[in-house]
Each structure stands twice: as structure tokens, then as C-alpha cells.
Amino acid sequence: MDKRELAGFLRSRRERISPADIGLPAGPRRRTPGLRREEVAQLAFISTEYYTRLEQARAPRPSREVLAGLTRALRLTDAERDHLHHLAGTPPGPPPGPSREVRPSLLDLLRRLPQAAALVLSATYEVIAWNDLAAALLEDFSALSRRDRNLVRRAFLGPRPDGRRLYGLSDADTFAHTMAQNLRATAARYPDDPEVTGLVDELLAGSAEFAGVWASHGVRAEPTLCKTLHHPLVGPVHVNCDVLDVTDRDQRVVIYTAAPGSPSEEALRLLAVVGTQRMEVSG
Structure with missing residues (x-):
């Protein structure tokens, strides 16, 4: 000491x-x-x-x-x-649990990216912050409970609107398996956190697919840098996907952008205007 x-x-x-x-x-x-x-x-x-x-x-x-x-x-x-x-001469123990507090500078960054869909994920893949375009492209997360904003739970346990897994992502199955593999590392970092252990137990009990990935002890796959999302209003949207690690909070910032001048960029511009409203076409 x-x-x-x-x-x-x-x-x-x-x-x-x-x-x-x-x-x-x-x-x-x-x-x-x-x-x-x-x-x-x-x-x-x-x-x-x-x-x-x-x-x-x-x-x-x-x-x-x-x-x-x-x-x-x-x-x-x-x-x-x-x-x-x-x-104090007392080695620190493991952190009490994954942080859900997003730095103000990151919240400001999301607001400064009006032409990109951006969100922040916790170590358990809970969506803990997002900008307006992310809500329009993926889902209005403000209308969901905290439980339903967890992407790994959504991937393996649903619901799946229109039969689409993870908003119709082209690599939805691969991404789901990557999340399961990363969740194992999260569970090792927070062995005493009841939310982490409870999430893993729920997934093991409710999804044979998750249980199989969990039992395989697989290594994290290479990330998919280009994805296609199938949106019910504007159709397929081809995006680049970049992930920034926030190491001090054990969080990730995910940013979706479209190639300049592409139809997908026009689709994102339309979604930025429409927002989370649904356009109904009268018969």
C-alpha cells in the first residue's frame, strides 16, 4: 500500500x-x-x-x-x-458488469453523422445508443424495451418480422454466430454479472443453434465489411460496415454508409426524410 x-x-x-x-x-x-x-x-x-x-x-x-x-x-x-x-495494495477484481454508459462525445458523434446509420453496442450486443438514420434503417429502438434491444437475443430467439433475421442482413447467420462467439469472451470477462450469465442461460435453453455455436468454442470470424439490408420501404440497401472499438467502455460503434452516388445512398437519403414513419400507399 x-x-x-x-x-x-x-x-x-x-x-x-x-x-x-x-x-x-x-x-x-x-x-x-x-x-x-x-x-x-x-x-x-x-x-x-x-x-x-x-x-x-x-x-x-x-x-x-x-x-x-x-x-x-x-x-x-x-x-x-x-x-x-x-x-491500496489490493489487486482489482473483474469489472462488475458491462458498461451501458455512453460517453457524451460518442453521442455527439452519432448526431454529427446524418448521412450514416450509426449505433453503439454494449459488450452483450445491446443497442445502447443510435442516431435517427439507424432507427429508420433498422428499427425504432426507442419503441422497444431494453430486453428487445439486445441483438444476440433477437438473432436467436426472435421475433423475426416478415421472416427476416436481423433486419434482413445479407450475412445475418454469420453475424449471429460471431455474436455468440464474442458473447463467450464477454462471459469470461464478467463471470459474476447476473445479466450476462442470465442472457447466456436463456440463449442456451431457447436456441439449439446458439447451443451448438457455444459448444463449438469457435474463434471469432473475420468481419463482413460490406452488407446488404433488405428494408421493407426502400428495398435492398448496400452498405459499408465499419466497427470502432471503445476499449475503455467495452463497447462498439457500428457505422453503416453507402457508396457516394449509388442507389443505396439515395435510399438512405429517403429514409433520413421519412424517418421511422411508414408510407402507406392507398389502393
Whole structure:
């Protein structure tokens, strides 16, 4: 345990959080930047005396429970959480579960891509953010429950509107198997997360196809860079597919674009105008 480094790290993290971040008024008599020690202690569910001793490099080694409380109270990133554990002389355990929090900069990126369909997937293939064109091209995810926004569940357990698997993707079967293989790696990273284990158990019980892929211990296939989606309004849309890994959140950004000047680009332009509305043609 490096008491002096731990003390300095805690102090620096405390001072960067404003009272407004946790819903407190700044107050005219606040003499310290950021939060007060007693406020951090209250948020971490520890005594003010013990937290004060931590910042004074006089406290004994904190338990994992205390470190978890400090991580939550100080709003640490995963990297900062690991650093806190190392300073305390307690190796960090596995992350508690896949992150569903999308960075504001990524949300802004989705909005800045009006001619591309873009979405963010969690480590369990839950759609956790999307832009308007992605909703028009694939599905209005805002109308779905969180459970139904999970693509690996949709791939193996349905529903399949009009008999189409995964929005009529040309490589739907390959993509489904890739998701199953990647989900095994996710389960290894988060062995104690009930949502991950529950999802795997549900898929094993409900899909013989998933159970077969799971049992094969297959290696991740090469990604398909060009796909065709069969949209009920505009027909086949040929797109390039690029995937950006957000390693610190264990997330993926998926971006669909069409070749400039192609009929598929015109189809995406039409969908950008129509949005998630359905065009009915009267007889």
C-alpha cells in the first residue's frame, strides 16, 4: 500500500467533482475546490474520520468494500478504479458488469453523422445508443424495451418480422454466430454479472443453434465489411460496415454508409426524410 500516493490521488479526484455534480449547492462558505471530505465519506458510506485519515496517509489498508464505495463516490473511470486498487495494495477484481454508459462525445458523434446509420453496442450486443438514420434503417429502438434491444437475443430467439433475421442482413447467420462467439469472451470477462450469465442461460435453453455455436468454442470470424439490408420501404440497401472499438467502455460503434452516388445512398437519403414513419400507399 502506497499511503502517500493514495492520499494524493483521493484528494485530486475529490477536488475535481463540483457540488453541482451531485446536486449540492456551492454555498458562499465553501473553502475547498470540489467536494468536502465529509461529503465523499457520506457518498462512500464510510466514516468521515476514516476518509480523512486516508487523505492524510495515516489509515490502514482499505477493504474492497471501501474501495468500491470510493470508486462510486468519486466517479472513477475503470482505469482510475484499477489505479486506486493498486495504490491500496489490493489487486482489482473483474469489472462488475458491462458498461451501458455512453460517453457524451460518442453521442455527439452519432448526431454529427446524418448521412450514416450509426449505433453503439454494449459488450452483450445491446443497442445502447443510435442516431435517427439507424432507427429508420433498422428499427425504432426507442419503441422497444431494453430486453428487445439486445441483438444476440433477437438473432436467436426472435421475433423475426416478415421472416427476416436481423433486419434482413445479407450475412445475418454469420453475424449471429460471431455474436455468440464474442458473447463467450464477454462471459469470461464478467463471470459474476447476473445479466450476462442470465442472457447466456436463456440463449442456451431457447436456441439449439446458439447451443451448438457455444459448444463449438469457435474463434471469432473475420468481419463482413460490406452488407446488404433488405428494408421493407426502400428495398435492398448496400452498405459499408465499419466497427470502432471503445476499449475503455467495452463497447462498439457500428457505422453503416453507402457508396457516394449509388442507389443505396439515395435510399438512405429517403429514409433520413421519412424517418421511422411508414408510407402507406392507398389502393
